[in-house]
Amino acid sequence: MKVAKALRTHNHPSINLQPPTIDVNWNWLEALAAAGNLAYTVLMLYERRIGWAFGFVASALGVALFLHSQVYAQAALSAYYMAMGAYGWWSWGRHNGKELSITRRPAEFHAAMIVGGLLLAGAINFLLLLMRDAQFTVLDGFATAFSLLATWMLARKILENWAYWIAADLVAIVLYALLGLWWYAALYAIYVGLSIAALIRWGKQLRAKERASA
DSSP states (O other), X not given: OHHHHHHHHXXXXXXXXXXXXXXXOHXXXXXXXXXXXXXXXXXXXXXXXXXXXXXXXXXXXXXXXXXXXXXXXXXXXXXXXHHHHHHHHXXXXXXXXXXXXXXXOOHHHHHHHHHHHHHHHHHHHHHHHTSTTOOOHHXXXXXXXXXXXXXXXXXXXXXXXXXXXXXXXXXXXXXXXXXXXXXXXXHHHHHHHHHHHHHHHHHHHHHHHHHHHO
């Protein structure tokens, strides 16, 4: 009886099957992602292919940050940026001895892109409304939709991509300020200035090329 009682009262060490928790300093992660994204934008301004690598890493950090902040379209957008980072690296590489050149597209192209962007923003907003904890869905949807378009056009070196970035970034500034992501809000304010500078710089390069080939 004593043995049985001893067996019943013996405390066996418990086994914790839960994965260990990792303490993340989100402010530092946000600052690191912002720095990487800033480097990416500056390198894009000067048409440096290595910028896509910076964008890929910064976007991976962004996925974690936006999931934590419960802005799911921005998290999905960052995942898309990762894919576009790989595509942009390939697209900006040299093919058949030629480097991808800056081009412009006609008004009809941009009219279709804007209408498509607004429809996409509405669709994203609708999907976000299905998530109970999603925040600022209209802003999130618009910034996401037009950033998707701008990223694809940037990878193809379409001049007007910078105008789309300006529109998307202005909305993103408001979104990040409302979320309290001040590093990102400040970063996107810088983005707007860099996008204006890039639009001017790329436009001058394209016009110089057109004059040289005339």
